[in-house]
Amino acid sequence: MKKDPNMENALEMNRRQAIKRAGLMLGAALSASTLSGVAAAQTRAAGAKGKAVNLSAKEFELVSAFSERILPRTDTPGAVDVGVPEFADAMFGGFLSESEEETFRKGLASVDAISQETYRKAFVDLGASEQDAVIQEIAKSNGQDLKSFYRKARELTIVGYFTSEEVMRNVLNYDFIPGRYDGCVPISETGNVLWAH
Amino acid sequence: MNIQGKGTKQNTYDAIVIGSGISGGWAAKELSEKGLRTLALERGRDVKHGEYPTAHMEPWEFEGRNRSTQARRARQHKQNRTGYTTHPASAHWFVDDIDNPYSEDKPFDWMRGYHVGGRSLLWGRQSYRYSELDFEANAEDGFGVDWPIRYKDIAPWYDYVERFAGISGTNEGLPHLPDGQFLPPMEMNCVEKHARSRVAEAFSDRIITIGRAANLTVPHNGRGNCQYRNRCIRGCPFGGYFSSNVSTLPAGYASGNLTLRPFSIVNQIIYDNEKGKATGVRIIDAETNEVIEYYAKVIFSCASAVASTFILMNSKSSRFPNGMGNDSGELGHNLMDHHFKVGATGIAEGFDDQYYKGRRPNGIYVPRFRNVSKETTQKDYVRGFGYQGRASRMNWARGIGELARFGSSLKADLIEPGPWRFGIGSWGECLPYHENRMYLNEDVRDKWGQPTVTFDCEWKENELAMRKDMKQSAVDILEAAGMRDIRAFDTVEKSAPGNCIHEMGTARMGRDPKTSVLNKWNQVHGASNVFVTDGACMTSNSCVNPSLTYMALSARAADHAVNELKKGNLS
Numbered sequence: 001m002k003k004d005p006n007m008e009n010a011l012e013m014n015r016r017q018a019i020k021r022a023g024l025m026l027g028a029a030l031s032a033s034t035l036s037g038v039a040a041a042q043t044r045a046a047g048a049k050g051k052a053v054n055l056s057a058k059e060f061e062l063v064s065a066f067s068e069r070i071l072p073r074t075d076t077p078g079a080v081d082v083g084v085p086e087f088a089d090a091m092f093g094g095f096l097s098e099s100e101e102e103t104f105r106k107g108l109a110s111v112d113a114i115s116q117e118t119y120r121k122a123f124v125d126l127g128a129s130e131q132d133a134v135i136q137e138i139a140k141s142n143g144q145d146l147k148s149f150y151r152k153a154r155e156l157t158i159v160g161y162f163t164s165e166e167v168m169r170n171v172l173n174y175d176f177i178p179g180r181y182d183g184c185v186p187i188s189e190t191g192n193v194l195w196a197h
Numbered sequence: 198m199n200i201q202g203k204g205t206k207q208n209t210y211d212a213i214v215i216g217s218g219i220s221g222g223w224a225a226k227e228l229s230e231k232g233l234r235t236l237a238l239e240r241g242r243d244v245k246h247g248e249y250p251t252a253h254m255e256p257w258e259f260e261g262r263n264r265s266t267q268a269r270r271a272r273q274h275k276q277n278r279t280g281y282t283t284h285p286a287s288a289h290w291f292v293d294d295i296d297n298p299y300s301e302d303k304p305f306d307w308m309r310g311y312h313v314g315g316r317s318l319l320w321g322r323q324s325y326r327y328s329e330l331d332f333e334a335n336a337e338d339g340f341g342v343d344w345p346i347r348y349k350d351i352a353p354w355y356d357y358v359e360r361f362a363g364i365s366g367t368n369e370g371l372p373h374l375p376d377g378q379f380l381p382p383m384e385m386n387c388v389e390k391h392a393r394s395r396v397a398e399a400f401s402d403r404i405i406t407i408g409r410a411a412n413l414t415v416p417h418n419g420r421g422n423c424q425y426r427n428r429c430i431r432g433c434p435f436g437g438y439f440s441s442n443v444s445t446l447p448a449g450y451a452s453g454n455l456t457l458r459p460f461s462i463v464n465q466i467i468y469d470n471e472k473g474k475a476t477g478v479r480i481i482d483a484e485t486n487e488v489i490e491y492y493a494k495v496i497f498s499c500a501s502a503v504a505s506t507f508i509l510m511n512s513k514s515s516r517f518p519n520g521m522g523n524d525s526g527e528l529g530h531n532l533m534d535h536h537f538k539v540g541a542t543g544i545a546e547g548f549d550d551q552y553y554k555g556r557r558p559n560g561i562y563v564p565r566f567r568n569v570s571k572e573t574t575q576k577d578y579v580r581g582f583g584y585q586g587r588a589s590r591m592n593w594a595r596g597i598g599e600l601a602r603f604g605s606s607l608k609a610d611l612i613e614p615g616p617w618r619f620g621i622g623s624w625g626e627c628l629p630y631h632e633n634r635m636y637l638n639e640d641v642r643d644k645w646g647q648p649t650v651t652f653d654c655e656w657k658e659n660e661l662a663m664r665k666d667m668k669q670s671a672v673d674i675l676e677a678a679g680m681r682d683i684r685a686f687d688t689v690e691k692s693a694p695g696n697c698i699h700e701m702g703t704a705r706m707g708r709d710p711k712t713s714v715l716n717k718w719n720q721v722h723g724a725s726n727v728f729v730t731d732g733a734c735m736t737s738n739s740c741v742n743p744s745l746t747y748m749a750l751s752a753r754a755a756d757h758a759v760n761e762l763k764k765g766n767l768s
Contacts, residue, residue, distance in 0.1 A: 070603045076612065087262065094266040132604065139600050155597045158611070162593040163256035163263075171612060176255075178425040181555035183384035187614070190552050194592055194614050197427070197556055 050085060054092035062108050063088050065124045067157040069131050076171050079157050087160035100152065107149020111138065162196075172196035200479070201489040210236040210456070212758070213478055213493040215463045215508065218315025220731040220747045221499035222441030222449075223358065227755035228497070229454035233762075236491055237449070238461040240483060240500075241311030244318070246443045249432025251286045259285050275299075278306045278696060282319070287430045290319050298649055300638050305652030306695035307503060313459055314442040315501065316698070317744075319430050322411040322438050322558070323585065324364045325741035326355050326375040330569060335737050338579045341531060341629035342707045344736045345717035348375070354749035361448075362439040362748065363417040365559075366409030374564040374741070381414045382407045383559050387551040388588035388617050392678035393561075399677035402573060403566040408585065410559040411439035411745075420444070425555035438558070460484050464647060465512040466496060466521055466727060474726045474767070475521075481645045495726045495758050495767055499751065502532075502732030503635060506703040507650055509714075509721070509729070510637050522704065522714045522721035529636050531629040532654045533702040533738040538692040539664050540622035541671035543680025545588060548617050552590060560587035563621065563674065565740055567666065578662040582625035582740045584671065591615030619680055623667035626740040628659050629702055633694070654694040664689065699743050701732035719754040726767040730754045 052060035067079035067088065079085070092101060114134050115123040123134060138150050161167055168174055174196045211233035214224045221237060229235040256262045263284045265277070273283045276291040283291055290310040299307055310316060329348040335341040352375070359378040368376035385393065385407055393405040412423040413436075420436035420443060429438050436443040449455035460483040467490065469476045477492035498505040506529055510520035520528050563584035567575055593611040596602070602610075633654040641649045668685045675683045694700070707713020710722035715734050721727040730751040732743060739746075761767045 071608045072605055074605045074608065076608065078608075090261060091264075094268060095261045095264050097267055135603060139603075150600065151597070154600070154603070158593060158597050159262065161608075162611070165255070165257040168255065168257070175554070176426075178555035181384060181425045181553070181557045183386035183390070183553050183557075185552050185554050187550050187552045190554070190614075192613050194590075194612060195554075195556070197592075 052089045055089045059108055060085055061124050069135055070157045071161050077166055079161055082161055082164040082166045084157050084160040088156045103145055103148050104152055106145055110146050168196035201487055209492040210234045211493060212495045213491055214497045214499055216500035217313045217441050219317045219744050220751045222445035223748050223751035224497040224499050224755050225449045225455055226445040227752050229449040229452040231759045235455050237457045238463055239313045239459045240462040243459040244313045244442055247434055251431045252434045276308055279308055298641055300641055300651040302653035303655050304693040305654050306693050308698045314440050317440040318432050320744055323742040324409050324411050324745040326377060327739045327746050328373045328375050330373045331739040341737055342712045345706050345708045351749050354753040358748040358752055362411055363413045364409055364411050365414040367406055369406050371564055373569045383414060383557055386553045386588055388545045388548050388619060389561050395678045403563055405561050405563055408559040408562045412558055413437055425557060427556035427558040429558050463508050468514040470516050475724050498729045499731045502701045502703055505729050505731050505733045521724055524723055525712050528714050529703050530631045530634045531702040531705055532633045532635055533627045533629055534694045535624045535697040535699045536627055536656055536660050536692055537624045537697050539667045539687040541675050541683055541685040542618055542620040543675040543683040545617035545619055545680055552614055560585050578659045580626035582623045582667050584621040584623050586621030588617055588619040591618050621671050624740055625663050625667055626738050629737055635703055701735040704729050704733035705736045706734050718757045728754045728758060
């Protein structure tokens with residue numbers, strides 16, 4: 001998919017449309033909280049914000065930083081804004097198998113090892129472009145464990161992001177009870193935004 | 198053993214129906230509406246319409262966003278084999294495999310739920326009629342025994358159950374996929390419409406039609422129409438699709454003649470040697486372990502193919518030492534399911550400015566086109582297959598595997614609708630083989646001390662030869678439809694018998710008591726007041742989804758039972 005240079009503007013349009021739509025659908029009482037949610041997302045720091053239950057504090061920070069580079073805050077919320085790290089942490093509470101947990105923890109250690117090797121700093125202490133360089137290296141890796149980790153990290157980030165209340169309600173087209181099916185709708189009527197489901 | 202209820206009037210009814218799923222719901226409705234005091238026995242808990250705990254939940258409201266914990270997976274390690282049933286949104290409708298064990302000589306997926314409504318709450322809702330081609334198939338090619346009925350015998354009952362249940366669809370005038378009494382069809386989307394016309398141009402023998410689904414496109418019989426949430430498997434608070442809970446059982450209750458007893462595991466049907474008929478059933482209360490007997494003039498076993506067969510096998514008497522109705526030795530044999538998980542996907546180009554609204558709980562259907570005429574006869578296999586599928590725009594999940602991409606452009610891209618993808622998967626007919634069977638396992642007992650079931654069933658040459666064509670023809674159809682990047686798949690390893698949840702055939706109907714278990718009215722040979730109207734009765738498999746046929750056969754058998762009772766032929 002080619003990106004158009006005016007994408008940022010288009011995204012801003014999408015976000016406005018999403019907020020407007022949420023307001024129309026949910027009524028004034030709820031749209032106020034929706035709007036404040038989006039506003040809060042814009043002012044929050046990009047680092048870890050929540051608290052880990054199953055992961056160590058250090059692991060949680062690393063998951064936060066890593067997932068935020070996969071889906072960073074732009075004019076729409078980023079992974080940290082919508083609770084991706086908390087979702088990943090919850091997955092360590094009985095949802096992942098023991099071997100999945102082990103592979104993931106080993107992967108996190110590798111992320112820091114690569115950061116140290118290249119920049120002599122932990123991943124969380126790197127700047128965004130350095131963090132991206134580390135991720136690019138991991139994406140190219142042929143190591144089976146590192147590959148499994150990277151895929152799982154992407155899966156948890158993308159699933160956690162797109163099944164979050166904030167993204168489903170305010171970023172995507174949210175239609176809880178559609179009530180009808182229309183087979184052919186011009187894309188312009190949906191703002192070129194995906195239906196949430 | 199302390200048996201409750203022996204000979205008491207309060208435990209005596211006109212009719213007993215075992216099971217409350219698709220077939221049991223229909224039997225209960227018909228028998229009670231025709232004036233019989235009817236007791237419906239369900240082994241699981243009661244579920245009244247509307248008692249669907251996850252129906253309104255969004256992904257973020259589930260712990261783990263609707264993923265299963267490892268602990269839950271361990272308890273449902275077999276139910277989990279479908280890949281879609283044991284998420285928290287629907288896991289409560291499927292049994293705990295530790296508490297409800299079965300054994301496998303060869304892999305067999307027995308997917309089931311123990312609650313009022315059974316799998317009528319969970320079914321795929323695709324509703325097609327068997328055709329004359331299906332009823333003649335066994336006689337034609339010699340596999341299995343001849344059906345004792347033909348299409349004309351069941352056609353009025355298809356009309357009858359379709360009118361009540363509410364099936365949306367389009368009449369296409371095909372002899373091998375008979376027209377029906379349909380509510381207005383759901384709409385195809387732009388890509389599906391395009392594919393329909395392309396395929397019609399390219400092939401004289403195949404069409405794309407909208408799926409015929411037991412989802413209401415308009416309000417019907419007091420039920421609301423489908424709301425296009427596509428969360429049917431959780432139970433529909435709107436009554437938008439047919440289930441026992443919203444359709445047949447309320448009709449039965451309204452007659453004033455229907456009593457439903459949940460937590461009632463039927464252990465056996467009681468046979469009276471002197472009277473030469475069944476007198477009632479013995480149940481185990483699933484909660485208290487009490488053993489209770491109930492009596493009736495007529496008994497309908499609608500517990501599911503495997504469970505009804507289990508009950509007959511477990512109903513031993515001096516007259517039936519090998520299980521009730523098993524003079525032929527065919528009880529438990531001829532186990533069938535549809536084989537599936539083979540087909541193709543492709544990408545549609547030129548429709549990026551088009552989308553849809555609503556989540557349609559239905560797809561498109563390609564009716565069978567092989568072995569339907571002299572011209573379409575195949576040399577490698579008998580019988581045939583159909584396709585179910587849909588076109589849709591891909592969602593954010595496509596981003597997980599795009600390992601090289603991350604960051605703001607990936608996120609922006611995933612917020613947009615993805616490419617149009619058209620996928621079709623095939624459902625193929627399986628032959629009735631005597632060797633494919635289930636049998637009682639006396640060594641492994643359930644927690645009530647009953648024997649359990651062992652399966653010994655596999656796909657054979659005809660199914661495997663058919664799959665090659667199922668795969669190639671899917672590619673041909675998608676090519677004709679103008680798709681790009683077509684990828685064929687055949688994950689036969691994920692399609693063990695049972696996985697399609699259309700198990701059937703283990704107490705088949707037939708013309709000859711020497712080779713079948715049931716007669717043409719679904720009556721057990723040698724115990725004519727016992728009727729079996731669930732999937733167990735099926736003599737052949739067809740390639741279409743079977744539930745509509747179970748409905749029609751149940752209503753037809755109930756009508757016959759009442760007529761016979763009036764004539765004094767069952768007492």
